[in-house]
Structure formats: structure tokens, C-alpha cells
Amino acid sequence: MAAAADLYIGTSGWSYPKGEGTWKGYFYPPGKINELEYYSQFFNTVELNSSFYRPPDPGFVWNWVKHVPEGFLFGVKLWQKFTHPRMYKESTGETAVIEQNDIDLFKKCLEPLVRSKKLGALLAQFPPSFKNDDYGRQIIGAVAKAFGEYRVAVELRHRSWSDDAGTADLMRENNLAWVQIDEPKFEISVAAEVPVTADFAYFRFHGRNAKDWWTGNAETRYRYLYSEDEISELAERVKKVGEKVKIMFAFFNNHWQAYAPRNANDLKQALKMPYEQLPMNLEIMQENPNTDKESGKK
Numbered sequence: 001m002a003a004a005a006d007l008y009i010g011t012s013g014w015s016y017p018k019g020e021g022t023w024k025g026y027f028y029p030p031g032k033i034n035e036l037e038y039y040s041q042f043f044n045t046v047e048l049n050s051s052f053y054r055p056p057d058p059g060f061v062w063n064w065v066k067h068v069p070e071g072f073l074f075g076v077k078l079w080q081k082f083t084h085p086r087m088y089k090e091s092t093g094e095t096a097v098i099e100q101n102d103i104d105l106f107k108k109c110l111e112p113l114v115r116s117k118k119l120g121a122l123l124a125q126f127p128p129s130f131k132n133d134d135y136g137r138q139i140i141g142a143v144a145k146a147f148g149e150y151r152v153a154v155e156l157r158h159r160s161w162s163d164d165a166g167t168a169d170l171m172r173e174n175n176l177a178w179v180q181i182d183e184p185k186f187e188i189s190v191a192a193e194v195p196v197t198a199d200f201a202y203f204r205f206h207g208r209n210a211k212d213w214w215t216g217n218a219e220t221r222y223r224y225l226y227s228e229d230e231i232s233e234l235a236e237r238v239k240k241v242g243e244k245v246k247i248m249f250a251f252f253n254n255h256w257q258a259y260a261p262r263n264a265n266d267l268k269q270a271l272k273m274p275y276e277q278l279p280m281n282l283e284i285m286q287e288n289p290n291t292d293k294e295s296g297k298k
Contacts, residue, residue, distance in 0.1 A: 005201070005242040008045035008073055008120060009268055011260040012204065012253035020257075021219035027258035027279065037067040042276045043264060045120055047075040047251045052125075053091070055079055055105050061112040073120035074113055075153075075202075075249055079106050082143060083126050103146045110150070120249055121151035121202060123179070128188060132160035137170060144174035153202035153249075155179035162191035171197035179203070180241065182234065184210035193237065200247045205234060205263070207254035223256040226263045235270035 015035055016023045028035055039046065050056060064074070081088045085096035113119035124143050130136055140154060154176045161167045171178045177198040183206040185192065207224030209216070216223070226234070242248055250267065252260035261278065268275040 005245050006247045007238070007242065007250065007271070007273070008248065009250045009264050009273070010043040010045040010047065010075075010252075011039075011255065011264055012047040012251045013049040013255060014039045014046050016255055016258075019219050021223070021255060023255075023258040023261075027261050029279065034067055036064055039261075040068040040072055042261065042278065044071060045073045045075060045249060045251075047077060047123065047249075047253075049077050051106075051109065052077040052080050055109040058109055058112055061109055065112050065116045065118055068118070072118060073249075074118055075120045075251060076110065076113070076122050078122055078124045078143070078147075082106075082146075083124055083130075083139075087127075098142075107147075114150075119150065121153050121177070121200065122147055123153050123155060123202065123204075125155040125179075126157065128157040130156065131158050132164050132167065136161075140170060140176070141174060144176055148175070151177070151198075151200055153177040153179050153198075153200075155181060155204060157181070157183075157190050159188055159190050162194055168195040168197050171195075177202045180237065182206060182208070184208050184213045186210075186213075196241055196244045199245055201241045201245045201249070203234075203238060203241075203248070203250040205250070205252045205254065207256075207259070209254075219256055222254045223259075224254045225259045226254070226266065228266070231263065231266045231270050235267060238267070238271065 028038060036046070048056075079102075080091075081096045081102060082098065088094070088096040110119060143154070144152060152175075154171065156162075156167070156178070168178065175198055177200050178194045178196075180194060180201065180203045181190070182192070182204070183189070205226070207222050207226070208230075209221060209224040212220045212223065238248065238250060250264075252264045252267075254260050254263060265275055265278050
């Protein structure tokens with residue numbers, strides 16, 4: 001790989017045990033196994049999604065640490081109370097009023113990762129409705145202040161952010177990495193490529209299933225397998241950014257039936273990185289999944 005940066009490639013989450021989109025039988029073998037330990041044989045990082053819904057118990061986090069090898073890093077998604085106040089209220093019935101206790105509670109769940117040197121970065125993912133206005137900029141500043149001792153990546157999805165050159169300045173002033181995302185593009189979508197704003201970079205590849213993006217459920221929305229040509233395109237983006245940073249994280253979130261680990265391995269191969277052969281049942285998956293690759297409007 002031409003890029004000089006250390007590169008960590010993995011998937012968004014590792015446990016998808018139920019539903020049509022399950023990884024059972026596609027990535028994980030039959031029988032009872034420790035899924036994280038198995039996953040870590042193939043990838044050197046994973047994005048923790050469960051922390052979005054509630055801060056995990058530190059005991060659980062320590063257990064995860066014990067099941068991954070030295071050098072493995074976790075990306076940790078920030079609690080929805082900090083980034084999705086409406087969703088938080090819908091799920092808990094409580095107004096998302098942020099207090100110091102909330103910040104301390106989340107930092108406590110990070111302690112096992114910090115102490116074991118397995119914390120890669122925090123991900124602050126904001127919803128598409130989160131726009132570039134005084135409130136939005138204030139929230140980003142507050143996140144940077146609260147979690148400034150860690151690497152923090154910010155995922156912005158509304159085009160008002162990329163339409164404003166000042167967004168990059170806001171990110172650089174707060175030492176935040178502007179997340180590079182790949183997803184279906186609509187009229188409100190953020191630009192396909194955004195500036196590098198920190199000494200590390202963070203990619204998220206959601207798939208390009210425009211057909212189900214707004215109407216599908218949490219599984220079908222991500223029913224998209226990147227083609228060989230598309231993986232080559234993503235690899236070029238990663239290499240280009242890698243010339244400007246010290247460390248990079250790249251996570252595939254197209255988790256339907258283990259498409260994510262398959263494409264993560266494809267990216268490693270495209271970048272000429274060492275990789276472990278994935279299970280055969282994954283390799284013989286359908287080559288042309290039923291997805292709509294055309295952009296839509298929203």
C-alpha cells in the first residue's frame with residue numbers, strides 16, 4: 001500500500017445473531033463460539049455499536065479486551081444521548097439533558113480500553129437532520145470539549161456542512177476527524193469526499209442501497225455488496241488520505257448477511273495488505289445482490 005499511515009480495517013459491529021441479515025452461517029461457523037475472538041482472527045479493529053444505545057458495563061468491556069489479540073483496536077460509537085436527543089427521548093421517555101455525570105459514565109466504560117491501549121477512536125455520528133447552524137456547531141464544540149483527551153471522529157450527513165468551507169476549520173480547531181462516508185447520495189447528502197482535518201482519518205462504508213435507504217429496516221437498508229470496481233475506488237480514496245495522516249480506521253457497515261466482513265477483506269486485498277482467507281460459505285455468496293445502485297432524492 002502506498003499510504004504511510006497505519007491502517008485498521010474492520011466492520012461496524014461483530015454480533016448479528018438474528019433476523020434475515022444474520023452472520024450465522026455466512027461468517028460465523030455453526031455451534032457455540034466466542035464471536036469476537038473468532039472475528040479478531042481476520043481483522044485488527046471493530047466498531048462498537050452497542051455503546052450508542054447505552055454505555056456498556058466496564059466488566060463487559062474488560063471481557064472483550066481479553067478476547068482480542070495485542071494490537072487490536074476498538075472504535076466506540078458515542079452514546080445517542082450526546083448525538084441523537086430525539087431518538088434518546090423516544091427510546092427512554094427522558095429528555096436528553098447532558099450533565100457531567102453522563103460524560104463521566106461514558107468515560108468509565110472506556111477505561112478498560114484506555115488502560116489496555118485498545119481504544120482507537122470515538123465516533124460521534126449525527127443524524128441527517130443535524131444541520132450546520134449555531135446549535136449544531138455548539139454541539140460539536142461541546143463533544144470536543146467533553147472527550148478531547150481521546151481521538152474523536154465526527155460523522156456529518158447533511159450537505160449544509162460540506163457546503164460550508166468553515167466546517168473544516170471548526171473540525172481542525174477542535175482536533176476532530178471529519179468522517180469520510182460512502183452511502184447512497186441524495187439532495188440533502190453531505191459531499192462524497194470531505195477534507196482531512198486531524199492527524200488521523202476515519203472511514204465508514206454504509207453501502208449504496210438507495211432503494212431501501214429511507215424505507216428499509218435496520219437490516220435491509222444495508223443489503224449491499226460492493227463490487228470489485230467499487231472496492232478499487234474506495235481503496236484509492238483510502239490511499240490518498242493515508243498520505244496525510246498517521247493512522248486510519250475504515251469500517252464497513254453493510255452488515256446484511258456478513259457482506260461487511262467480505263468487503264473489508266476485499267479492501268485489504270485491494271490495498272495489498274496481509275489478510276486471512278474468509279470461510280468458504282462467505283466466498284460463494286451471491287455475486288449480484290438485489291440492490292438499487294441508483295441515487296435517489298430526499
